[in-house]
Amino acid sequence: MMCSARSVVSRSACFALVLLVCSTRLALAEVFVRWDLNQVPSPQSLGISTLVVRGANGKTIKAALARGYRVYVEADAAKPGPAPAGASMAGVIAPKHGAKWPHVRTNWVTKNKDVLQVTGRSSQPWIENNAALIRILQAGAPNATPVVTYDWQPITLSDADEGPSLEDYLVAIAESGSFGGDLVLPLHERFQKRLLAGEPDARAEWTEIKRYLEFYSWDLVNRYRPIANIGVVAAQPMVWFEAMNLMARHNLPFAIIPPDKLNEAGLENLKLVIVLDKPIGQALAALDAFGRKGGKVRTVDKALSDPNAFALEMRKLLGADDRVIDIWNGITVLTAPYAAHEGGTVLVTALNYAHQPLPVQLRVKGTFSVVHYESPEDGVSLLSPQHRNGYTEFVLPALRVGGRVFLGQTGRMDR
Amino acid sequence: MRCASLAIFVTIALRIANPGTVEQGNPGTTLSFIHQHRYAMGTVFDVAIYHESRAEAARAAGAALDEIVRLDRVLSNFKADSDLADLLRRGRTDYVAVEPSLYDVLREAQSFSRLSNGRFDVTIAPLVGVWTLAASNGRDPSDADIARARRCVGYEKIEMAAPDRIRLASDCVEIDLGGIGKGYAVDRGIEILSKAGIRHATISAGGSSIAAVGTPPGRQGWPVSVGTEGASHPISLTLRDASISTSSQTGSSDAGLRGPIVDPRTAAPAESRTTIGVIAPRATVSDALSTTLLMMSREESRTLLARFDGVTAYWISPDGRLESSAPEPR
Numbered sequence A: 001m002m003c004s005a006r007s008v009v010s011r012s013a014c015f016a017l018v019l020l021v022c023s024t025r026l027a028l029a030e031v032f033v034r035w036d037l038n039q040v041p042s043p044q045s046l047g048i049s050t051l052v053v054r055g056a057n058g059k060t061i062k063a064a065l066a067r068g069y070r071v072y073v074e075a076d077a078a079k080p081g082p083a084p085a086g087a088s089m090a091g092v093i094a095p096k097h098g099a100k101w102p103h104v105r106t107n108w109v110t111k112n113k114d115v116l117q118v119t120g121r122s123s124q125p126w127i128e129n130n131a132a133l134i135r136i137l138q139a140g141a142p143n144a145t146p147v148v149t150y151d152w153q154p155i156t157l158s159d160a161d162e163g164p165s166l167e168d169y170l171v172a173i174a175e176s177g178s179f180g181g182d183l184v185l186p187l188h189e190r191f192q193k194r195l196l197a198g199e200p201d202a203r204a205e206w207t208e209i210k211r212y213l214e215f216y217s218w219d220l221v222n223r224y225r226p227i228a229n230i231g232v233v234a235a236q237p238m239v240w241f242e243a244m245n246l247m248a249r250h251n252l253p254f255a256i257i258p259p260d261k262l263n264e265a266g267l268e269n270l271k272l273v274i275v276l277d278k279p280i281g282q283a284l285a286a287l288d289a290f291g292r293k294g295g296k297v298r299t300v301d302k303a304l305s306d307p308n309a310f311a312l313e314m315r316k317l318l319g320a321d322d323r324v325i326d327i328w329n330g331i332t333v334l335t336a337p338y339a340a341h342e343g344g345t346v347l348v349t350a351l352n353y354a355h356q357p358l359p360v361q362l363r364v365k366g367t368f369s370v371v372h373y374e375s376p377e378d379g380v381s382l383l384s385p386q387h388r389n390g391y392t393e394f395v396l397p398a399l400r401v402g403g404r405v406f407l408g409q410t411g412r413m414d415r
Numbered sequence B: 001m002r003c004a005s006l007a008i009f010v011t012i013a014l015r016i017a018n019p020g021t022v023e024q025g026n027p028g029t030t031l032s033f034i035h036q037h038r039y040a041m042g043t044v045f046d047v048a049i050y051h052e053s054r055a056e057a058a059r060a061a062g063a064a065l066d067e068i069v070r071l072d073r074v075l076s077n078f079k080a081d082s083d084l085a086d087l088l089r090r091g092r093t094d095y096v097a098v099e100p101s102l103y104d105v106l107r108e109a110q111s112f113s114r115l116s117n118g119r120f121d122v123t124i125a126p127l128v129g130v131w132t133l134a135a136s137n138g139r140d141p142s143d144a145d146i147a148r149a150r151r152c153v154g155y156e157k158i159e160m161a162a163p164d165r166i167r168l169a170s171d172c173v174e175i176d177l178g179g180i181g182k183g184y185a186v187d188r189g190i191e192i193l194s195k196a197g198i199r200h201a202t203i204s205a206g207g208s209s210i211a212a213v214g215t216p217p218g219r220q221g222w223p224v225s226v227g228t229e230g231a232s233h234p235i236s237l238t239l240r241d242a243s244i245s246t247s248s249q250t251g252s253s254d255a256g257l258r259g260p261i262v263d264p265r266t267a268a269p270a271e272s273r274t275t276i277g278v279i280a281p282r283a284t285v286s287d288a289l290s291t292t293l294l295m296m297s298r299e300e301s302r303t304l305l306a307r308f309d310g311v312t313a314y315w316i317s318p319d320g321r322l323e324s325s326a327p328e329p330r
Helices: A009-025 A057-067 A132-138 A157-162 A165-178 A191-196 A201-216 A237-249 A282-290 A307-318 B053-076 B081-089 B101-117 B125-136 B143-150 B181-195 B284-291 B298-305
Strands: A002-004 A031-034 A049-054 A072-073 A091-093 A108-111 A113-121 A148-149 A182-186 A224-226 A230-233 A254-257 A272-275 A296-299 A325-328 A335-342 A346-352 A358-364 A370-375 A379-382 A386-388 A391-397 A404-410 B002-005 B010-014 B032-040 B043-051 B159-162 B165-168 B202-207 B209-213 B222-226 B235-239 B242-248 B275-281 B313-317 B321-324
Touching: A031 A165, A049 A057, A057 A132, A072 B284, A113 B202, A113 B209, A113 B242, A132 A148, A132 A165, A132 A254, A148 B313, A157 A379, A165 A182, A165 A201, A165 A335, A165 A346, A165 A404, A191 A201, A191 A230, A201 A254, A224 B032, A230 A237, A237 A254, A237 A307, A272 A282, A282 A296, A296 A307, A325 A335, A325 B202, A346 A391, A346 B313, A358 A404, A379 A391, A379 B298, A391 A404, B002 B284, B032 B053, B032 B235, B043 B181, B053 B081, B053 B101, B053 B181, B081 B165, B101 B165, B101 B181, B101 B284, B125 B143, B181 B209, B181 B242, B209 B222, B209 B235, B209 B284, B222 B242, B235 B275, B242 B284, B275 B284, B284 B298, B284 B313, B298 B313
Parallel strands: A031 A049, A031 A182, A049 A072, A072 A091, A113 B222, A148 A182, A230 A254, A230 A272, A272 A296, B010 B235
Antiparallel strands: A002 A091, A108 A113, A224 A335, A325 A358, A335 A346, A346 A404, A358 A391, A370 A379, A370 A404, A386 A391, B002 B321, B032 B043, B043 B202, B159 B165, B202 B209, B209 B242, B222 B235, B242 B275, B275 B313, B313 B321
């Protein structure tokens, strides 16, 4: 959640203002860079005009304002501190908890610079991602864009010394831009120091990061709505987080439906409804009607012991002919399909968490004559689609980190 | 033979390929630590190095991982533009020259097939496909389906002419290097590290094959825990100048409940519930053998193991009991 504010004079006033104006904030889906050091580089050197600074960092806030940045203060409940009186700030950001720095998890256990390897059958890489969390937060507050942030947790021991790699930053930015959440992106202290010192390598990495910031500074949330033909009926979605996390992992887009909001009209475009928290009354009747019309219903009565097996079961239950999207050769890729609010354009965002060029074959429901692909590395290109059984198939030639595909008809493509 | 309950923490120091004294490094020298990882062959490869120069270690790790990713592009049976896919397209009518690594790994695979009397077979894919399809429909495949698939299986259908030419003597033979490719890639990575002067390193292919060069500073070897489902205590090993690979028929429903490893002799999924660990001087050997032993009785396994130098196998039963092919310590 992020709220606009003209003047913030105290922490309590700040939070009061958050509560007052947050409902009026326009959803955008942005990545905000957080700066922590007291010394702040100029907006010209970073090429951005907005910074987020933790509320406790009064000196940094002053320095950033003095440099001419629009400054958002990140509310930090754990370490509250007074914001400078009279300072003009753009607003306050209160990120949600529970997000993780996205990455492909290795199977190594490392502790105190010792390496313990675990041998066993190699299995599908586990991807730490925030796709499900963002969908859950969106369902909880449909009129606001969820804001998340996370601390850096080293993926390898080398990372503990060095901080996030360039690719770790790019994946974080691309994830936020792909799934439609706001992100407060923390820059590692060592990277901030290198930027301040003007180190050429740091400057080069920052240029790449900025390219991603620009690529994903687009109005996804206001122009597109997520496509899903699986409905998940849940009163408390976070209780069922792992089930939804694994569904997102297997590229099964879903929409969360609170049991008390379940009605026949809301189920019209769905093929499968997963009932995690049982509805009652009219809602139950709507579910029965959905089943009578041929919709598939899967009711879960108890906690899931194997959410991965459950997600795979749901994929199978949905069936090959009803999947919104299928991926081949993209075991480390997560996608998100969207439909334009106006016109018939379908948008698919793709994110390769392994951050290395990968040819990825996609199959998207619908017959589209134009497939337009763009990525930060390769710019814009037209892909050659093939049409089979009501699906459009195409190959992303080398998805390094993030990219997006617009599917439409000749002469009617709306980006 | 040695049997032990997994409740007892078993530590085995391995001195197979290079049983010299343990290197401790020069007194006063601090070794930098580098750990890099990259996705290839459907899993994550990890490289860890201790070395005097951090920059040299990082370059070597990057070069090793580059080679592994390159090998994925050569050996993949999922990628339509891989060298293997090209062989399967063009190699059914006449001999074709193939990429040297592809020839090399197929030559090794043929060798394991001969030594194991065909139990290790990289052409098993049509039978796996039949069982996978049937499992997705909740049934076993028909005899006719199996017979049709069987016609396409047989390592002798891959005809090789040194130094780099291959012909496929079948219109339907397929090649899946899943039982050897990761081990081969690990060996190539280790080779690159060694050539770069790295003396303390390990490479892991998603845990299924792990190879070690030297030891971490001040230790007897690289600690490796052999993971088994349901075991309350893992087996702990230390690995030095050797590799370990693990295979099991459990833990995946990719090919139905009975598992993804199909025995060419029976044309059915291997019935084993045992986890096999094989330690060998090279990961190519440990990888291929761990898959093969899963289809063999203990007696057959020991006969096969006797054909290799410096190889030890471990059988870990679902209830956590450990059996080793190594002789009892005196």
